[in-house]
Amino acid sequence: MIRKILGPPGTGKTTRLLKYVQTFLKLGTPLDRIGYFAFTKKAANEAKERMLKLYPQYGYRDLKYFQTLHSLAFTTLGMKKDNVMQSEHYEEVGKAIGIEVTVYRGGEEQTGYIDSDSEYFNLINIARIKNRTIKEEYDTDLYSDDLEYNFLKIIEAEVRNYKKSFGLVDFTDMIERFIKSNLCPTFDVIFIDEAQDLSPIQWKMYDLLKKNSKHIILAGDDDQAIYGWAGADVKRFQSEPAKEKVLPKSYRVPRKIQQVAYTIISQIETRIPKKWEPKNNEGYCEEVYGIEEVDLTQGNWLVLARTNYRLIKLKAGLIERGIYFEYKDRKSFSAKLYKAIQDFSRWTSGNPLTPAEIKDIFDYTGHDFTFDDDKTYDCMDFGIDYSDTWYETFNADPEQTLYIRQMLSNKEKLSKDARVKLSTIHSAKGGEADNVLLILDNTDKIREAIEKSPEKADEEHRVWYVGVTRTKQNLYIMAAKEDRLGYEIQSIH
Numbered sequence: 001m002i003r004k005i006l007g008p009p010g011t012g013k014t015t016r017l018l019k020y021v022q023t024f025l026k027l028g029t030p031l032d033r034i035g036y037f038a039f040t041k042k043a044a045n046e047a048k049e050r051m052l053k054l055y056p057q058y059g060y061r062d063l064k065y066f067q068t069l070h071s072l073a074f075t076t077l078g079m080k081k082d083n084v085m086q087s088e089h090y091e092e093v094g095k096a097i098g099i100e101v102t103v104y105r106g107g108e109e110q111t112g113y114i115d116s117d118s119e120y121f122n123l124i125n126i127a128r129i130k131n132r133t134i135k136e137e138y139d140t141d142l143y144s145d146d147l148e149y150n151f152l153k154i155i156e157a158e159v160r161n162y163k164k165s166f167g168l169v170d171f172t173d174m175i176e177r178f179i180k181s182n183l184c185p186t187f188d189v190i191f192i193d194e195a196q197d198l199s200p201i202q203w204k205m206y207d208l209l210k211k212n213s214k215h216i217i218l219a220g221d222d223d224q225a226i227y228g229w230a231g232a233d234v235k236r237f238q239s240e241p242a243k244e245k246v247l248p249k250s251y252r253v254p255r256k257i258q259q260v261a262y263t264i265i266s267q268i269e270t271r272i273p274k275k276w277e278p279k280n281n282e283g284y285c286e287e288v289y290g291i292e293e294v295d296l297t298q299g300n301w302l303v304l305a306r307t308n309y310r311l312i313k314l315k316a317g318l319i320e321r322g323i324y325f326e327y328k329d330r331k332s333f334s335a336k337l338y339k340a341i342q343d344f345s346r347w348t349s350g351n352p353l354t355p356a357e358i359k360d361i362f363d364y365t366g367h368d369f370t371f372d373d374d375k376t377y378d379c380m381d382f383g384i385d386y387s388d389t390w391y392e393t394f395n396a397d398p399e400q401t402l403y404i405r406q407m408l409s410n411k412e413k414l415s416k417d418a419r420v421k422l423s424t425i426h427s428a429k430g431g432e433a434d435n436v437l438l439i440l441d442n443t444d445k446i447r448e449a450i451e452k453s454p455e456k457a458d459e460e461h462r463v464w465y466v467g468v469t470r471t472k473q474n475l476y477i478m479a480a481k482e483d484r485l486g487y488e489i490q491s492i493h
Contacts, residue, residue, distance in 0.1 A: 004242035005219040008276040009469035010252025035187040036066045039194035073178035087116035129199040129231035189215040196220035199231035254283025301420040302433040306441040322406025325420035352376035364394040425467040436471035440480045
């Protein structure tokens, strides 16, 4: 029996899936006969943590089938980490090929050898995921104009030879070998979360699991299928025969935000119709024309854009205003410097410090002394007065010093996670915040993609739908510049 759980934004899909797990356990299904497969390692670990709270008698080893499909292939085939291609291996391949290409590091264009982040490696892998030739994928017009097909053929052959020479596999190899292995475990029930994001090769793996399972529960939302560019096959999710259930109420999205969201998904041509209720809150939505119109000094925020390029341009403005933020899971300032500042403040408040703490401070002051490891020291021991300030004493980068002083003046809590998080919409899927600033893309490429085909238009609408529905209360939409129209949201009121 196959069931399809359709979970619109914030409707508690994971909670519902774990309730089903509980039901099967109550009916006597052994835990090792339940397969719970999430799309990401993070989501799989979250499901594990929630299960352990519900069933403290279990340990991590008892939840061995709460994992990703890649992890299932990895463990079933008895692989080890040393068998898997890592970033350094791709860098070795790039150097061995010796072809200099345009690369992007830190948002800047540079010339160098291809590395693990290269679009070349990405295209080759996605072609395999989609079960296409590299020529077919190259012709999709999804990649930058800098890519050269002749280089692709060379790189593809080099990667294949490198893996063979050193006995290595990549993530796609894992699933291919699993499919061919005839080692598929047998389950009483399997759960596939975020099934709308499965690629063709993952659907082949699913078909094997389906043959060996009594009950199948697919969970996802085709309206949030935003990884078509990476090989996701949302059509297979939509067409998979199953008894469908729509989770009826969002616990995240307020009424006004739902209205905006509906203006977007109403433009999707191919979707599973579904109705859901917003939470019992009006919410707030406003169109703005610049970052200065938004008060980022209070509350928690997600600042979302279509591309990293837009976010990189925004970072300088946030630093200038003394706003503490995170980008790609990294703090906007040096954590090491801030630790030294904290220790210095304690030191000049009369608290003796250990040699290790003092050394961290001296990395910024220029002092160089020999310590007795068994002692603690007052700041006066080194000629530092209680009235000295860190920003006058430290020889830190002046811009970083000014930035930290501004953040402290703004009463930012630098020892905690940042209130403001910058993210692409794709990376923010599954995330949420009280306040969302959504930066509309102002490139012509989006408009062109929408005009090319209904399929590309559908995915673009889904991307912005995901962005809009990350907010729990307030949504601010920064319009694209008038002279370069990009994506437009027709109505926000």
